[in-house]
Amino acid sequence: MSRKNVVFSGFMLFSLFFGAGNLIFPPFLGMESGSHFVAAIAGFILTAVFLPFLAIISVSLSNNGLLSIGERVHPVFGVVFAIVIYMSIGALYGIPRASNVAYELGFMQVVHVEGWLPLLLFSVVFFGLTYALSINPKKIIDLVGQFLTPALLCVLTILFVRAFFTFTYMDAPASEKYQSNAFLKGFLEGYFTMDAVAALAFGIVIINGLKDKGVTRKKDLIKGTVLAGLIAAGGLIVVYLSLGWIGRVLPHDKPLLNGAEILVFASQQLFGYGGNVLFGVIVILACLTTCVGLINACARFFNEIFPRFSYKKYVLIFTIIGLLFTNFGLDMILQIATPLLVFIYPIAIVLVILSLFQHFVGTSRKMYICSVSVATLFALYDVLATFNIQIEAVHYYFTLLPLYGNGLGWTVPTLLAAVVGYVLDIRREAVVYSSEI
Incomplete structure (x- = not known):
């Protein structure tokens, strides 16, 4: 090389x-x-x-x-x-x-x-x-x-x-x-x-x-x-x-x-x-x-x-x-793309961090499933917000989350979900220490 x-x-x-x-x-x-x-x-x-x-x-x-x-x-x-x-x-x-x-x-x-x-x-x-x-x-x-x-x-x-x-x-x-x-x-x-x-x-x-x-x-x-x-x-x-x-x-x-x-x-x-x-x-x-x-x-x-x-x-x-x-013009492009970007970004960050983390603690399928599921729920809610759709009962509890006002309310729940998924696989001895390098 x-x-x-x-x-x-x-x-x-x-x-x-x-x-x-x-x-x-x-x-x-x-x-x-x-x-x-x-x-x-x-x-x-x-x-x-x-x-x-x-x-x-x-x-x-x-x-x-x-x-x-x-x-x-x-x-x-x-x-x-x-x-x-x-x-x-x-x-x-x-x-x-x-x-x-x-x-x-x-x-x-x-x-x-x-x-x-x-x-x-x-x-x-x-x-x-x-x-x-x-x-x-x-x-x-x-x-x-x-x-x-x-x-x-x-x-x-x-x-x-x-x-x-x-x-x-x-x-x-x-x-x-x-x-x-x-x-x-x-x-x-x-x-x-x-x-x-x-x-x-x-x-x-x-x-x-x-x-x-x-x-x-x-x-x-x-x-x-x-x-x-x-x-x-x-x-x-x-x-x-x-x-x-x-x-x-x-x-x-x-x-x-x-x-x-x-x-x-x-x-x-x-x-x-x-x-x-x-x-x-x-x-x-x-x-x-x-x-x-x-x-x-x-x-x-x-x-x-x-x-x-x-x-x-x-x-x-x-x-x-x-x-x-x-x-079509920049305004139209942003109208089309913004909901998609709002949806994918938290999920992408979770996948990046977990894919690095697994090289130190092993691969846990439930760690991925639980954390990505939670990130997806938050992403879907944020997509609704881009269309000015707000579910009041859900919004109230979301506002109690750390960093929610800064657009990062998904981070702590997603982290907790990853830990829960990992622990569940540990108890089932389903964590695999990957040789993928």
Whole structure:
């Protein structure tokens, strides 16, 4: 296993994670957290970097990635949940969202246009390029890791270095949101990036990429994937700290309502009109690499499950779906995807944590079944809440749970359910110490 392939795999994984959402969250956190910036960004990094990294490790330790993890609950659950994951983060949300953001925050920063026709023309070019980059899976690491990611990092570096030598650190008050429990608030911001779910798909992209480079031994695949994860995590930490710092020190005399406005304003302050071009290039590159990774992950997964169609046909299918959904507009995409994402995220986190935990305490089927069942109940209730449906009797008891007000009410009951399931299997001597490494 060559070091070059591992490094390029790490660069590729960094690009897959670093989409438009990851670009605009940290600057806004930096601006709002003020004097509590260190605590807030530490919490953000914990869930936006460390949790996805754990998911990458979890996938690398499983024989068949996400499918194997889900099958520990039940074989049918494994297949259905994997399909929901790939459709949610890919075709129905991640791909069209990234292309829409590339258009609205990238292209429109440079060229001021309106109406449906410019979006259609942009999406045709954008997805034509995405298709060309995705069609050959054996060259994905080379194309993204060797060329697109270094280009993205170079443009980001120009912004960071100029900002470092231009802006001056000054005391700034924290917004009301960050005046107490800044670490927890940052933790939740990182949680809502939902990169832990994306990691379940991206881990397979890296594993398949290493296989295409001739790495065949299970031990080497695990080592290569974990090292790639470390490289990506290191890059994300540096970039998040830099973006957060820009938001923290940026002088402004008008309200800036989100991270995109902060970065556009910072780019203009640093480079004039050229700043718009610089920011546009950053956004388009970030979104392009994310779309390439998502289409590759979805195409390879569905080719494995339903091999009737070839990988290339699935790439074409998901490219066309992405093109069509892009032109529905970002608001429509969010309306469709939000309930799905709310449903899958707690379940995905539970599966990631348990799949790592089992390597220390053994595999317990009831541990998976009990905890995932509880997480699913909470997820279903949260889905109803997205449609403004609330069951008063249930809502009252849920509000008594720790962290419920922060969207994490499911954590303690799910943990207790996992312990109960594990104890039940211990009593039946049904815990198996797995050799799956």
